[in-house]
Amino acid sequence: MDDKKKQIIGAALKRFSHFGITKTSMSEIAEDLKLSKANLYYYFPDKFSLIEAIGDMIMDESQQAVDEALHDIEGTLNLLYHMLDIKKAYLLKYHMLILDLHEVNINDERMASLAKRMFNREVGTISKILKKGMENGELVTLDAQVTSELYVSMNRGLAMFCSNMLPNPVMEKEEIVSVINRQRQVAEIMINGIKRKSA
Incomplete structure (x- = not known):
């Protein structure tokens, strides 16, 4: 798996586990990683694609x-x-x-x-x-x-x-x-x- 994808999954998992899925925005995940939203959406087009990636991991x-x-x-x-x-x-x-x-x-x-x-x-x-x-x-x-x-x-x-x-x-x-x-x-x-x- 691409290193950037791993970083995004790790950041999303941390936020989801701490704040919850509904209370976490894609913008916050991008900010945590100092990524642009466009860059985040390139790897994961929506929140559920992140949930799927976490499940697969x-x-x-x-x-x-x-x-x-x-x-x-x-x-x-x-x-x-x-x-x-x-x-x-x-x-x-x-x-x-x-x-x-x-x-x-x-x-x-x-x-x-x-x-x-x-x-x-x-x-x-x-x-x-x-x-x-x-x-x-x-x-x-x-x-x-x-x-x-x-x-x-x-x-x-x-x-x-x-x-x-x-x-x-x-x-x-x-x-x-x-x-x-x-x-x-x-x-x-x-x-x-x-x-x-x-x-």
Whole structure:
């Protein structure tokens, strides 16, 4: 990624996290970097394009951590636990930004596209973990893509409904920890069900 883009994303993330997305103007981001507005708009034509870039940056960072774990950590369940720990760290680190994002009125089509990319990235990562488990002989043969989609969907359902039966798209910090713990239980149940039984 271009250094200037990285600087702009960093400045936007700092402002969004501190002041909120709606209370931050593109002019303020430009001023922070001593850039002209025209120069800022050259890289990012609107605020949502900055939000997308931040989302992509966070996904890239977490993917790098997962790829390192795939190399270093043994055992499918341990890898799924590690991935949940990474997710918890990011949800806690960017909690205020996530809360604010739910208050922003963004074109549904663009938001849906970003959400779909995030879902597909997560499914791809889980699929890699399951394939590694099958290659190592730890797991039975299964359709990694379908199983990964089901696993990610179950985890998102747990997050959506949190500790009650009503949809709740925004979690408080304590709820994040509680939901991740429940997702760890889901991971354990799933892996115990698809583990190859020793003869």
